[in-house]
Amino acid sequence: MDPETSTTPEMNFSILGSAAPVLAPRVGKLAIPGRQAISTPHFVPLTTRGAVSHIAHDVVRKETAINSLFIGLEDFIEKKHPAPLYKTPVAPGESPLRRFICAPDDMPMILAPRRFPSIPCPPTNTETSVAILTSVGFRQLTAHQYVEAIQKLQPDIAIGLADIVTAKPPGTRRREKMVDRTHAFTRDALEQLYGSSVAEGKTSKAAYFAPVLPLENAQQLLYLEDLENEFREHLSGLALYESTSLSFIPENIGHLPRLLLSEPVTPHEILREVSLGADLMTIPLIGACSDAGIALDFVFPAPASTQERGEPQPLGIDLWPSKHAKDTSPFKKGCECYACRHHHRAYLNHLLAAKEMTAWVLLQLHNHHIMDQFFAGIRDSIQQGTFDEDVYAFNRAYDSELPSQSGEGPRFVFLSLPSYLCPSNKGTIRLRGHYIAPRQGTNHPKRMQKVYGRLDDLSEKFNESQSSVATPDTDAEGLERHGFAEKV
Amino acid sequence: MSTTAEPARKAMPSALTFDRHAKCSTTKARASTLKLPHGDVPLPIFMPVATQAALKGLTYDQLRDTGCMLCLNNTYHLGLKPGQEVLDAVGGAHKLQGWDRNLLTDSGGFQMVSLLKLAKVTEEGVRFLSPHDGSPMLLTPEHSISLQNSIGSDIIMQLDDVIATTSPDHARIKEAMERSVRWLDRCIDEHKYPERQNLFCIIQGGLDLELRKQCCEEMVARDTPGIAIGGLSGGEAKEEFCKVVDTCTDILPEHKPRYVMGVGYPEDIIVAVALGADMFDCVWPTRTARFGDAIVSSGTLKLRNRQFADDFSPIEEGCTCTCCRSKEEGGLGVTRAFIYHITAKETVGAHLLTIHNVHYLLNLMKNVRQAIMEDRYPALIRQFFSNIYQGDKSKYPEWAVGALRGVGMDLLADE
Numbered sequence: 030m031d032p033e034t035s036t037t038p039e040m041n042f043s044i045l046g047s048a049a050p051v052l053a054p055r056v057g058k059l060a061i062p063g064r065q066a067i068s069t070p071h072f073v074p075l076t077t078r079g080a081v082s083h084i085a086h087d088v089v090r091k092e093t094a095i096n097s098l099f100i101g102l103e104d105f106i107e108k109k110h111p112a113p114l115y116k117t118p119v120a121p122g123e124s125p126l127r128r129f130i131c132a133p134d135d136m137p138m139i140l141a142p143r144r145f146p147s148i149p150c151p152p153t154n155t156e157t158s159v160a161i162l163t164s165v166g167f168r169q170l171t172a173h174q175y176v177e178a179i180q181k182l183q184p185d186i187a188i189g190l191a192d193i194v195t196a197k198p199p200g201t202r203r204r205e206k207m208v209d210r211t212h213a214f215t216r217d218a219l220e221q222l223y224g225s226s227v228a229e230g231k232t233s234k235a236a237y238f239a240p241v242l243p244l245e246n247a248q249q250l251l252y253l254e255d256l257e258n259e260f261r262e263h264l265s266g267l268a269l270y271e272s273t274s275l276s277f278i279p280e281n282i283g284h285l286p287r288l289l290l291s292e293p294v295t296p297h298e299i300l301r302e303v304s305l306g307a308d309l310m311t312i313p314l315i316g317a318c319s320d321a322g323i324a325l326d327f328v329f330p331a332p333a334s335t336q337e338r339g340e341p342q343p344l345g346i347d348l349w350p351s352k353h354a355k356d357t358s359p360f361k362k363g364c365e366c367y368a369c370r371h372h373h374r375a376y377l378n379h380l381l382a383a384k385e386m387t388a389w390v391l392l393q394l395h396n397h398h399i400m401d402q403f404f405a406g407i408r409d410s411i412q413q414g415t416f417d418e419d420v421y422a423f424n425r426a427y428d429s430e431l432p433s434q435s436g437e438g439p440r441f442v443f444l445s446l447p448s449y450l451c452p453s454n455k456g457t458i459r460l461r462g463h464y465i466a467p468r469q470g471t472n473h474p475k476r477m478q479k480v481y482g483r484l485d486d487l488s489e490k491f492n493e494s495q496s497s498v499a500t501p502d503t504d505a506e507g508l509e510r511h512g513f514a515e516k517v
Numbered sequence: 518m519s520t521t522a523e524p525a526r527k528a529m530p531s532a533l534t535f536d537r538h539a540k541c542s543t544t545k546a547r548a549s550t551l552k553l554p555h556g557d558v559p560l561p562i563f564m565p566v567a568t569q570a571a572l573k574g575l576t577y578d579q580l581r582d583t584g585c586m587l588c589l590n591n592t593y594h595l596g597l598k599p600g601q602e603v604l605d606a607v608g609g610a611h612k613l614q615g616w617d618r619n620l621l622t623d624s625g626g627f628q629m630v631s632l633l634k635l636a637k638v639t640e641e642g643v644r645f646l647s648p649h650d651g652s653p654m655l656l657t658p659e660h661s662i663s664l665q666n667s668i669g670s671d672i673i674m675q676l677d678d679v680i681a682t683t684s685p686d687h688a689r690i691k692e693a694m695e696r697s698v699r700w701l702d703r704c705i706d707e708h709k710y711p712e713r714q715n716l717f718c719i720i721q722g723g724l725d726l727e728l729r730k731q732c733c734e735e736m737v738a739r740d741t742p743g744i745a746i747g748g749l750s751g752g753e754a755k756e757e758f759c760k761v762v763d764t765c766t767d768i769l770p771e772h773k774p775r776y777v778m779g780v781g782y783p784e785d786i787i788v789a790v791a792l793g794a795d796m797f798d799c800v801w802p803t804r805t806a807r808f809g810d811a812i813v814s815s816g817t818l819k820l821r822n823r824q825f826a827d828d829f830s831p832i833e834e835g836c837t838c839t840c841c842r843s844k845e846e847g848g849l850g851v852t853r854a855f856i857y858h859i860t861a862k863e864t865v866g867a868h869l870l871t872i873h874n875v876h877y878l879l880n881l882m883k884n885v886r887q888a889i890m891e892d893r894y895p896a897l898i899r900q901f902f903s904n905i906y907q908g909d910k911s912k913y914p915e916w917a918v919g920a921l922r923g924v925g926m927d928l929l930a931d932e
Binding site (some may be wrong): 077078079080081082083084085086087088091092105107113114116117118128129130131133134164354355357367371372375376378379380382383385386387388389390391503504505507508509510511512513514515516517 | 569579598599607612647
């Protein structure tokens with residue numbers, strides 16, 4: 030892993046080949062001063078509270094090719110403002126965020142108001158703020174606070190604030206409001222960060238990615254016009270919430286990098302989004318597969334050996350089933366990730382059954398590696414001019430969906446939530462951190478109800494005791510087979 | 518003893534060498550090197566516990582980075598998952614977990630008796646009802662050794678008759694001690710690979726020093742490659758604990774490693790080293806890390822406390838672990854504030870603190886060994902206690918003062 034560090038004075042995005050084709054895949058390079066350059070199309074690794082889930086910082090550095098971090102400001106907001114993050118002592122010009130989350134100096138950091146995927150908040154957004162979910166409950170993040178965060182925290186890229194309605198499809202009026210508010214958020218932020226009123230030398234160095242709303246072209250025309258004209262000089266990129274938006278990006282901002290905040294659930298969907306011209310993408314699928322015990326297993330372009338099999342191959346391997354118990358082959362043959370170089374399926378199968386955290390560490394390392402390779406293959410294919418054929422062949426060579434999950438996810442459940450906040454009404458949720466989907470429909474919980482900050486010691490201790498006080502989950506014959514004891 | 522009628526004993530080969538380098542001129546502390554099939558282990562040593570063949574989210578490269586040469590797996594857990602058949606198929610626990618340094622396994626008896634309430638110990642072995650279907654089952658010394666042979670650990674432990682040291686039933690304690698000796702013979706007989714796995718006996722006898730002495734004599738006669746002192750992590754008073762260790766080490770041969778099982782906290786280890794013990798294990802450093810507790814020279818920091826929310830110092834100033842070293846020193850530059858922010862909310866928080874805590878204990882042992890080599894262990898002990906109690910000698914625990922006095926060192930005296 031030999032990252033190339035950019036030395037240009039400000040963020041620079043260069044598209045290889047034809048200038049800015051519309052609705053076509055493209056290869057580019059995003060260079061941020063002092064940071065690793067990112068070849069696009071690429072994915073942006075997601076973080077929880079500033080850390081890549083399950084992968085400790087030293088392992089990120091030594092054993093992954095992770096070259097950017099997507100960070101949600103809401104993960105850092107506490108009851109009192111300013112939160113501790115802002116008080117991080119730094120050298121002049123250094124980012125407190127970088128120091129706080131212990132990110133390497135050359136790691137590009139992308140700051141968004143909310144983490145991704147974000148959980149719908151029952152409180153609604155307002156004219157001046159958006160609703161967020163913090164570890165101390167629902168809060169409002171004002172546009173002003175967010176601009177201040179960009180100024181103080183100095184991310185490399187800042188995703189602009191947008192009025193997004195997540196709970197249900199917005200009506201006509203609400204859609205108008207979304208546009209008006211987002212328009213205003215963008216105008217104000219650009220003015221405050223880079224405008225003429227900002228003292229010389231004080232303009233923000235963060236590259237601003239303006240949101241494009243998940244609405245039809247016609248509904249946000251005025252806003253898009255301003256993006257391509259009035260706001261143009263301060264824009265460094267665009268943040269899109271759905272791939273449809275790629276079809277109506279105004280021509281003279283077509284050369285800006287496009288970060289697509291979508292949730293593709295298969296590699297086929299990723300390819301589709303790339304084919305429409307996405308440059309950077311968020312892929313929660315990686316973490317979801319790791320949590321589910323699934324090791325991704327696909328290559329782009331599909332190798333001839335895979336295509337020749339005659340039937341679609343699985344996109345991943347579910348490592349829960351006991352058929353892997355004695356299998357000392359790597360997750361994926363020939364894979365060069367840390368997990369495949371050092372471990373085998375039998376170990377992963379054991380770790381999953383034993384509910385050991387190391388299982389998710391190894392799966393994350395593998396799945397991030399597979400996705401790295403996948404995107405490298407995509408870039409090559411586009412440059413070779415064979416992307417369309419390769420996609421066609423890939424779609425035929427592999428199953429259309431990932432294998433379904435047969436085991437449980439991580440046992441790292443920290444919060445016991447009231448049942449009304451849980452999608453399944455089971456009283457707890459499986460996601461780490463504190464993200465839960467509020468129940469749809471009426472009967473919403475009271476706003477700002479205090480359900481967080483009450484880390485459930487008991488459930489954690491219980492989990493702990495389960496690991497150290499394992500009780501056999503097999504019968505007498507099983508124990509005998511395991512050489513554990515004999516029946517008498 | 519019931520074992521006196523035993524016929525000639527099976528010769529006990531050893532798959533280790535024990536080189537003693539130095540002995541403290543004041544206390545009974547020793548510095549040595551234990552050469553095991555998977556590498557040399559500097560003694561005295563702390564062994565992290567990877568219960569189910571994984572060290573709580575750490576990769577084995579991260580564990581290697583802390584300098585660890587020997588860690589534990591639990592036979593009880595590996596017997597349940599993945600089980601003997603898988604262990605045999607895979608080729609043992611080293612290959613299962615991708616760890617090329619040394620492993621030690623316990624016998625599984627401790628967990629069996631403490632976890633399965635209906636367990637009953639008979640001469641044959643531990644009888645219990647299968648928790649799943651209620652069938653009566655029997656775990657014998659032969660089962661335990663066979664399983665540990667399949668695991669392939671470098672040090673294996675005999676199955677012993679474990680009872681709480683706090684048990685008031687003296688007859689039962691005596692019976693347990695004597696039975697442990699008889700079971701040791703069965704373990705020796707069953708042990709298939711003495712040339713590559715070192716069987717350690719376990720001294721029993723509760724808090725009765727006479728029983729302990731008898732047990733030592735009986736077991737030393739069996740000439741196992743190493744010796745463990747068992748039954749001491751059950752909540753007995755620290756004074757009693759120290760007396761037992763002190764009594765045993767007086768009798769045990771100088772040329773064999775001594776392992777005090779399930780101990781412990783840094784204070785316990787520092788004192789037990791002075792009493793002549795070499796090896797220790799405890800789940801506490803790794804378990805406590807998951808709850809946000811950092812082990813530092815002044816004691817334990819509960820980093821989930823609000824007071825650390827904006828404390829931007831490293832977990833411990835001057836610590837050389839990967840987390841605490843600053844970015845400028847090639848480390849991660851993890852601060853207390855970041856641990857507060859992430860602990861118990863994301864597994865990475867547990868990983869980071871586990872690295873620190875394991876490093877703390879291994880580094881402590883490294884310093885201990887160095888001090889013994891340079892014959893200044895008493896000074897290290899003084900500094901250690903002074904750090905924890907901020908130099909206030911009135912707060913020093915009496916058990917520690919007493920135990921150290923017993924080996925010729927006055928902890929309260931000014932150097």
